[in-house]
Amino acid sequence: MDDFASTRMNEYASSSSLVLDRERGELVEASVKLEGKGVSPERTVEALRNHSEAERRRRARINSHLDTLRNVIPGANKLDKASLLAEVITHLKELKTNAAQASEGLMIPKDNDEIRVESQEGGLNGFPYSIRASLCCEYKPGLLSDIRQALDELHLMIIRAEIATLGGRMKNVFVIISCKEQNFEDAEYRQFLVGSVHQALRSVLDRFSVSQDILETRKRRRISIFSSSSLGDFL
Amino acid sequence: MDDFASTRMNEYASSSSLVLDRERGELVEASVKLEGKGVSPERTVEALRNHSEAERRRRARINSHLDTLRNVIPGANKLDKASLLAEVITHLKELKTNAAQASEGLMIPKDNDEIRVESQEGGLNGFPYSIRASLCCEYKPGLLSDIRQALDELHLMIIRAEIATLGGRMKNVFVIISCKEQNFEDAEYRQFLVGSVHQALRSVLDRFSVSQDILETRKRRRISIFSSSSLGDFL
DNA sequence: GCTTACACGTGATTC
DNA sequence: TGAATCACGTGTAAG
Numbered sequence: 109m110d111d112f113a114s115t116r117m118n119e120y121a122s123s124s125s126l127v128l129d130r131e132r133g134e135l136v137e138a139s140v141k142l143e144g145k146g147v148s149p150e151r152t153v154e155a156l157r158n159h160s161e162a163e164r165r166r167r168a169r170i171n172s173h174l175d176t177l178r179n180v181i182p183g184a185n186k187l188d189k190a191s192l193l194a195e196v197i198t199h200l201k202e203l204k205t206n207a208a209q210a211s212e213g214l215m216i217p218k219d220n221d222e223i224r225v226e227s228q229e230g231g232l233n234g235f236p237y238s239i240r241a242s243l244c245c246e247y248k249p250g251l252l253s254d255i256r257q258a259l260d261e262l263h264l265m266i267i268r269a270e271i272a273t274l275g276g277r278m279k280n281v282f283v284i285i286s287c288k289e290q291n292f293e294d295a296e297y298r299q300f301l302v303g304s305v306h307q308a309l310r311s312v313l314d315r316f317s318v319s320q321d322i323l324e325t326r327k328r329r330r331i332s333i334f335s336s337s338s339l340g341d342f343l
Numbered sequence: 344m345d346d347f348a349s350t351r352m353n354e355y356a357s358s359s360s361l362v363l364d365r366e367r368g369e370l371v372e373a374s375v376k377l378e379g380k381g382v383s384p385e386r387t388v389e390a391l392r393n394h395s396e397a398e399r400r401r402r403a404r405i406n407s408h409l410d411t412l413r414n415v416i417p418g419a420n421k422l423d424k425a426s427l428l429a430e431v432i433t434h435l436k437e438l439k440t441n442a443a444q445a446s447e448g449l450m451i452p453k454d455n456d457e458i459r460v461e462s463q464e465g466g467l468n469g470f471p472y473s474i475r476a477s478l479c480c481e482y483k484p485g486l487l488s489d490i491r492q493a494l495d496e497l498h499l500m501i502i503r504a505e506i507a508t509l510g511g512r513m514k515n516v517f518v519i520i521s522c523k524e525q526n527f528e529d530a531e532y533r534q535f536l537v538g539s540v541h542q543a544l545r546s547v548l549d550r551f552s553v554s555q556d557i558l559e560t561r562k563r564r565r566i567s568i569f570s571s572s573s574l575g576d577f578l
Numbered sequence: 579g580c581t582t583a584c585a586c587g588t589g590a591t592t593c
Numbered sequence: 594t595g596a597a598t599c600a601c602g603t604g605t606a607a608g
């Protein structure tokens with residue numbers, strides 16, 4: 109398709125070519141003898157000038173946007189168009205994943221409990237390898253200490269914790285690393301760690317679930333979003 | 344400068360124009376009679392073809408990046424180059440501010456304590472008006488209940504809380520609304536609420552600071568990031 | 579010299 | 594029709 113179009117282009121380009129000399133404002137025959145029919149010159153001159161000026165404006169708009177992109181992107185102040193666009197794509201995807209992670213950490217699913225454990229590749233916390241675990245469930249005081257204890261038995265360490273509550277539910281996000289300075293090149297070991305963490309969180313959550321089931325038989329406390337007591341017993 | 348360049352361009356374009364016919368692979372004289380000097384034709388043909396092909400590759404790279412941008416940006420599947428770049432800029436800035444806000448909620452400043460209280464205009468939580476308060480300080484167990492108590496006295500309610508810890512420091516983010524269903528159109532009242540919340544948080548933090556100062560005289564516990572005890576007494 | 583990148587004018591296409 | 598967009602080849606400058 110490209111070759112076809114370009115071939116046709118060249119056919120026409122070599123057969124008819126009207127060049128506008130902007131110095132004199134005249135139209136100069138470039139290649140052939142204006143193809144028989146007498147086309148009124150002024151019309152063509154003006155049309156051609158309008159055309160080229162419109163194209164110039166279009167290019168200016170595009171380049172203006174590219175310049176603003178150069179200013180927006182941190183390190184891409186003097187780059188090729190192509191490299192600039194590549195950098196834009198990179199930063200865009202990076203920001204998109206960051207936003208997804210952030211909003212993921214901000215949302216609290218309403219009903220469904222879930223445990224998510226994934227290996228954090230990028231070494232985000234200065235470590236070459238870390239695990240990001242998130243746990244969403246009903247609000248359960250004392251859950252964090254149990255989780256820490258369980259992870260201690262795996263020789264893992266929570267270097268970062270977030271606890272969010274909304275309407276009687278809670279979501280915790282942990283960043284976990286191994287205490288031992290070990291060789292983390294082994295993908296199997298990574299997967300083993302992920303599975304271990306998932307299992308540990310699952311067991312803790314299950315333990316709390318049954319204890320809450322027992323509690324629920326005596327007092328059915330359902331916390332409204334608007335009740336100020338939803339956070340009262342947080343600490 | 345633009346006009347100058349374009350004028351010179353057209354001078355040359357109207358005076359010498361060698362057009363490559365890609366069908367036959369030959370060079371065809373377009374405008375004038377090759378300007379006196381006999382330039383060896385094969386060299387010029389090959390150079391010109393290399394040039395045009397290089398330019399074609401460059402265009403392909405740029406357009407490829409533009410296409411990937413079209414796929415990355417949600418609604419910009421079939422847009423102009425200029426409009427596409429405008430959309431890219433928009434989404435880029437939007438994501439940047441979102442990331443700033445998100446990382447603002449995720450980051451824990453290393454040394455400086457701070458209290459920030461601001462009125463949330465957009466009605467983010469289904470309410471027409473809410474307050475977002477963030478508090479960063481040393482890790483202090485039992486701080487949240489004191490804050491809730493202080494806000495209770497102001498007839499305010501925490502509908503959302505986030506507690507993040509890292510390296511013995513903590514950052515809390517609250518979303519606060521008024522218990523009374525009041526007319527929040529009054530900007531003065533809003534500012535009054537913001538000031539009240541700020542003052543309440545300040546008093547609580549000061550109270551904890553002095554108590555911690557007292558505690559620091561007996562046991563100087565400084566928590567390392569890598570110490571698993573940094574979260575041990577969270578609950 | 580040769581490659582790379584850019585701006586330009588222009589033909590084609592679409593609305 | 595005309596206005597707007599695109600791809601193309603080419604002239605030009607920098608490394």
